[in-house]
Amino acid sequence: MNYCPKCQKKVKTRIDKVNESYRINGEDIEVLADVLVCCECGERLFDEELDNDTLLKAYNEYRIRHKLLFPEDIKDIRKQYGLSQRSFGKLLNWGDKTIHRYENGSLQDKAHNSLLTLLKDPNNMKTYLNENEITLSENKKDSLLKKIEGLSEKQQGSKGVAEQMMRSGPSIENGFKSFDYEKFCAMVLYYADRSKELLKVKLLKLMNYADMLSYRENSVSISGSRYFHYNYGPVPERYEMLLEFMEKDGLIRMEHFEDNGYEKIRIIALDKDPISDLSDDETLILNKVYDRFKDFGSKQIADYSHQEKGYQETKEYQVIPYSYAKDLSID
Numbered sequence: 191m192n193y194c195p196k197c198q199k200k201v202k203t204r205i206d207k208v209n210e211s212y213r214i215n216g217e218d219i220e221v222l223a224d225v226l227v228c229c230e231c232g233e234r235l236f237d238e239e240l241d242n243d244t245l246l247k248a249y250n251e252y253r254i255r256h257k258l259l260f261p262e263d264i265k266d267i268r269k270q271y272g273l274s275q276r277s278f279g280k281l282l283n284w285g286d287k288t289i290h291r292y293e294n295g296s297l298q299d300k301a302h303n304s305l306l307t308l309l310k311d312p313n314n315m316k317t318y319l320n321e322n323e324i325t326l327s328e329n330k331k332d333s334l335l336k337k338i339e340g341l342s343e344k345q346q347g348s349k350g351v352a353e354q355m356m357r358s359g360p361s362i363e364n365g366f367k368s369f370d371y372e373k374f375c376a377m378v379l380y381y382a383d384r385s386k387e388l389l390k391v392k393l394l395k396l397m398n399y400a401d402m403l404s405y406r407e408n409s410v411s412i413s414g415s416r417y418f419h420y421n422y423g424p425v426p427e428r429y430e431m432l433l434e435f436m437e438k439d440g441l442i443r444m445e446h447f448e449d450n451g452y453e454k455i456r457i458i459a460l461d462k463d464p465i466s467d468l469s470d471d472e473t474l475i476l477n478k479v480y481d482r483f484k485d486f487g488s489k490q491i492a493d494y495s496h497q498e499k500g501y502q503e504t505k506e507y508q509v510i511p512y513s514y515a516k517d518l519s520i521d
């Protein structure tokens with residue numbers, strides 16, 4: 191029961207949905223609002239909680255329109271550095287309550303939004319710390335620096351190590367592209383995500399076909415991998431290590447199982463959002479290869495790949511150069 195000023199008594203109420211317009215930073219934002227209404231006369235009654243929800247809805251609509259961070263994003267950024275709202279505010283030289291308000295739904299101003307977006311990246315946070323006068327205590331500063339190191343190692347770790355190990359300039363062996371760990375991961379994730387069940391042996395063949403086909407059609411491979419002639423078909427250089435990196439970084443899971451006495455490995459995508467987006471051209475190629483072989487088992491695709499000229503004309507453990515891409519049996 192709520193008091194209705196028009197009926198001048200306590201009345202039953204209901205909640206109606208109405209379109210409301212809010213003016214935010216000079217812009218009209220339409221939202222579908224829940225409002226409290228008197229059941230007897232239909233008068234709209236004041237309800238603080240509902241009004242507040244509607245305002246937050248309007249803010250979120252504004253955020254979507256202007257690509258601003260959401261309150262949860264702001265919270266995530268702060269938490270990844272292990273900072274309290276107070277310390278984070280101090281670090282940014284903002285008012286005491288600013289972070290608290292933002293995390294609870296208040297609309298952040300644009301300059302604040304830009305700074306937060308920038309500081310999401312630990313490398314930028316490091317620069318910020320070095321270039322600004324910070325009022326945090328030495329203790330807090332130290333632990334923040336440690337956090338930053340940890341984060342950027344995690345970010346750089348696998349990529350750095352992999353690309354360092356396979357450092358070589360563009361040549362016919364890598365499809366005229368230096369090895370690109372992110373593209374390698376994106377390819378694995380693409381196939382693991384698309385396939386109902388993806389066995390490792392099949393994955394390696396799909397990758398070889400995709401890189402080769404990309405070279406044939408776009409004059410450059412996708413991952414920059416070199417492929418070696420193994421007895422069960424062409425495989426990307428150091429694929430064991432790379433797949434282990436991916437597993438360690440939480441991108442995939444490798445499931446070992448036994449099938450008729452053979453040990454097999456199933457690749458499961460955990461991250462459905464590859465680190466580096468594939469270009470349209472690359473996706474087209476990956477998709478083409480996927481469609482061509484989607485009904486092939488591991489053994490079938492291995493047998494098939496043995497018939498390729500590049501495989502036939504190289505010996506075990508030799509690199510299969512991309513010059514053989516022109517002889518691929520698929521169109």
Ligand SMILES: [Zn+2]
Pocket residue numbers: 194195196197198201228229230231232233
């Ligand atoms: Zn009324």
